[in-house]
Amino acid sequence: MSPGSHLWMLALYFGAILALVALMIGLSAILGERHASAPTLQPFESGMLPVDSARVRFPSQFYLVAMFFVIFDLEAVFIYAWAVAARELGWAGYIELLVFVLVLGAVVAYLWRVGALDWGPRRRARYAGRSEGG
Numbered sequence: 001m002s003p004g005s006h007l008w009m010l011a012l013y014f015g016a017i018l019a020l021v022a023l024m025i026g027l028s029a030i031l032g033e034r035h036a037s038a039p040t041l042q043p044f045e046s047g048m049l050p051v052d053s054a055r056v057r058f059p060s061q062f063y064l065v066a067m068f069f070v071i072f073d074l075e076a077v078f079i080y081a082w083a084v085a086a087r088e089l090g091w092a093g094y095i096e097l098l099v100f101v102l103v104l105g106a107v108v109a110y111l112w113r114v115g116a117l118d119w120g121p122r123r124r125a126r127y128a129g130r131s132e133g134g
Helices: 003-031 060-084 086-114
Strands: none
16 A cells, blocks of 8 residues: 555545534434423533532632642652653663652742742731831
8 A cells, every 4th residue: 555545544534533423413403302491401410400600719729729739640640650660761760750859849849938839818028027227
């Protein structure tokens, strides 16, 4: 087979996928129900009717914790992958992992220092009580 024939097979595959998706959407539009009553328009989740608005405001710390979780979850994935291949990587791999962990430790220390991990009330600036002349 020539290299171009594989591209035609790929194009045929994508065409078949698009045709299947169009067929499913078209059949659901033709065969689907078209009535709209109050119970069918009401949101329903996990067997419970909503009691309040879904637009609740959360403090920004929740999003920071979520981002920290993702970052350190990925760190755990990298460390696990290193542990699986530790013998093949040898000392060079160990040193690279050590640098990786030290950089992430420095990031946590920086975040702690600037107060990104503080949930309590804001601390006063260190020199706020001193006069400029003293």
